[in-house]
Amino acid sequence: MDFPERFSNLPAYAFPRLRALLDVHAPGGDVVHMTIGEPKHAFPAWITDEIVANAAGFNSYPPNEGSPELRGAIADWVRRRYGVAVDADSQVMALNGTREGLYNAAMALCPELKNGKQPIILSPNPFYQVYMIAAISVGAEARFVPATGQSGHLPDYGSLPTDVLNRTAIAYICSPANPQGAVASKTYWQDLIALAEKYDFKIFADECYSEIYRDTPPTGALEVATQMGADPDRVLIFHSLSKRSNLPGLRSGFIAGGEETIKRTKMLRAYAGAPLPTPLQAAAAKVWADEDHVTENRRLYAEKYAIADDILGNVPGYMSPEAGFFLWLPVEDGEAAALKLWTETGVRVLPGAYLAQDAGGENPGKGYIRVAMVAPKDEMARGLTTLRDCLFA
Numbered sequence: 001m002d003f004p005e006r007f008s009n010l011p012a013y014a015f016p017r018l019r020a021l022l023d024v025h026a027p028g029g030d031v032v033h034m035t036i037g038e039p040k041h042a043f044p045a046w047i048t049d050e051i052v053a054n055a056a057g058f059n060s061y062p063p064n065e066g067s068p069e070l071r072g073a074i075a076d077w078v079r080r081r082y083g084v085a086v087d088a089d090s091q092v093m094a095l096n097g098t099r100e101g102l103y104n105a106a107m108a109l110c111p112e113l114k115n116g117k118q119p120i121i122l123s124p125n126p127f128y129q130v131y132m133i134a135a136i137s138v139g140a141e142a143r144f145v146p147a148t149g150q151s152g153h154l155p156d157y158g159s160l161p162t163d164v165l166n167r168t169a170i171a172y173i174c175s176p177a178n179p180q181g182a183v184a185s186k187t188y189w190q191d192l193i194a195l196a197e198k199y200d201f202k203i204f205a206d207e208c209y210s211e212i213y214r215d216t217p218p219t220g221a222l223e224v225a226t227q228m229g230a231d232p233d234r235v236l237i238f239h240s241l242s243k244r245s246n247l248p249g250l251r252s253g254f255i256a257g258g259e260e261t262i263k264r265t266k267m268l269r270a271y272a273g274a275p276l277p278t279p280l281q282a283a284a285a286k287v288w289a290d291e292d293h294v295t296e297n298r299r300l301y302a303e304k305y306a307i308a309d310d311i312l313g314n315v316p317g318y319m320s321p322e323a324g325f326f327l328w329l330p331v332e333d334g335e336a337a338a339l340k341l342w343t344e345t346g347v348r349v350l351p352g353a354y355l356a357q358d359a360g361g362e363n364p365g366k367g368y369i370r371v372a373m374v375a376p377k378d379e380m381a382r383g384l385t386t387l388r389d390c391l392f393a
Contacts, residue, residue: 006136013129019129021335021351022342032167032383034371035167036350037178037326039246041300044293047247050283057278064275065266066094066254073285074254078237080291081210082223092258092268096274098208098240098253099130101265102172105236105255106134108268110169114201121171124155126179126214126356126365128206131172140169143227144359149319153182153328156277160197165199166282175216176209179355179370180328183213183319196234196266199294200371202261203235208253211244211294212301213323222256243325244294252284277363302326304380311384327371328352329387334369341369346385 014021018035024026065071068088075088086092095101110119121135125144135142143164144175145155148201157171173192175184184192196203225235236257242248255265269275276284287293305320308327314316317330334351341347371387373380 001057006139007393010133010136010356013349017336017354018348018350021339022348023174025339025343027342028344030264030377030387031346032386033375034347034373034380034383034387035370036063036244038248038374039243039325040374040376041246041297041348043246043250044287044290045285047250047287051279052284054279054282057282060278062275062278062281064270064273065275065276066092067285069279069280070094070252070285070288071328073288074239074256077221077288078256079115081217082220084220084226086222086256087259091262092254092256093262093269094276095253095255095285095363096276097242097248097250098249098255099208099236100274101238101253101255102128102130102204102206103134103137104263104268104272105238105276106140106170108265109202109261109270110134110140112139114167114169117167119165120167121167122155122157122171122201123176124174125359126352127172128174128178129355132357141167143168144357145197146184146359146364148182148364153180153319154176154184154188158191165195165201166200168203171196171219172203172204172206174206175209175221176207176213176321176323177326177350179211179326179352179365179368180319181209181324181326182223183218183338184323186219186224189219189221190228193221193225193228193230193234197230199266202233205235205237207237208240209243209324210239212298212325214302214305216354218323231258233261234262241284241287244297246297250284250287252280252287300377301373303377306374307347307377307381308384311388315388320379325373328371329349329369329371330370331391332367334366337369341387341390345390347383347386347390349387356373 071088123131125145240253352365356365
């Protein structure tokens with residue numbers, strides 16, 4: 001039986017690779033999980049009541065693009081957060097988590113050719129792995145652009161050759177960045193949007209970590225594009241309740257952008273979408289409308305930032321993240337460091353190379369480990385102290 005060749009050489013996904021690396025060895029102490037970015041703070045207590053109150057909706061097929069109430073709540077949130085008016089009917093589409101949107105938007109919007117040649121989809125490196133799979137799925141060339149300390153941990157797409165930019169159809173960008181926690185400034189967005197206008201490509205702004213920050217709310221891509229008067233279909237933003245509201249299992253996300261962009265994405269979703277069940281849409285609408293729990297969530301992460309800075313502040317190369325809930329720690333070799341931590345202490349972290357691809361002869365994640373600050377404070381402090389003493393003593 002034949003299978004598609006385009007998926008035959010995929011690297012193993014990060015977490016199966018991690019299990020293959022670590023699970024053949026016994027942990028060297030009490031296990032502390034610091035690998036996956038799965039929020040563990042409490043979600044709003046009233047959300048269960050909302051689901052129960054709307055449970056009759058499980059008896060009906062859910063609206064594919066999101067209920068009017070959910071889309072309205074999302075549009076209101078975009079206006080409050082970014083000062084941008086988006087039409088709930090024509091510029092917003094609800095998603096079953098943002099991974100679906102980040103993938104299917106490329107399926108719906110990437111052309112077969114760009115200026116007569118195979119299109120290129122740009123991705124930061126390291127990156128969220130769905131960007132690469134989206135490029136492969138649409139027959140585009142995935143081009144990985146280093147997001148290292150030299151570029152402020154964000155990709156410098158403007159440094160790419162003209163022939164690459166002329167073939168670029170889509171550029172993914174994550175701000176705040178996973179895994180480094182770097183935040184795109186207004187100037188960064190202005191430069192990228194101007195580049196996209198010049199070379200006629202779309203920007204897919206993955207802003208899932210936008211509500212976890214220290215002091216200043218990260219600037220949004222659609223906010224800057226609107227201020228610049230850019231083509232309304234130039235920028236798409238992707239958001240989720242997973243990190244903002246500690247609800248990764250609710251699977252409520254959204255895409256917002258220009259009318260033509262959303263129209264084409266809705267068309268694909270009508271055939272291939274997996275809409276959120278109606279009771280969950282009702283609950284999500286309430287959650288998008290509430291900010292009190294988000295403020296409390298940020299307060300808890302602020303405490304974790306302070307703990308990390310206190311424990312790791314003297315570690316050479318330590319970079320305190322601007323936003324998000326990951327630490328991107330420099331080590332000699334990420335795999336070796338993760339294995340040493342596991343076998344000697346039971347602390348479980350992710351090698352940075354598993355979040356990146358070899359490009360130009362090197363993997364920019366090789367000399368890092370990613371550490372998720374999602375465990376309860378005391379457990380996290382214990383894990384970070386153990387990590388410091390094991391790897392940096």
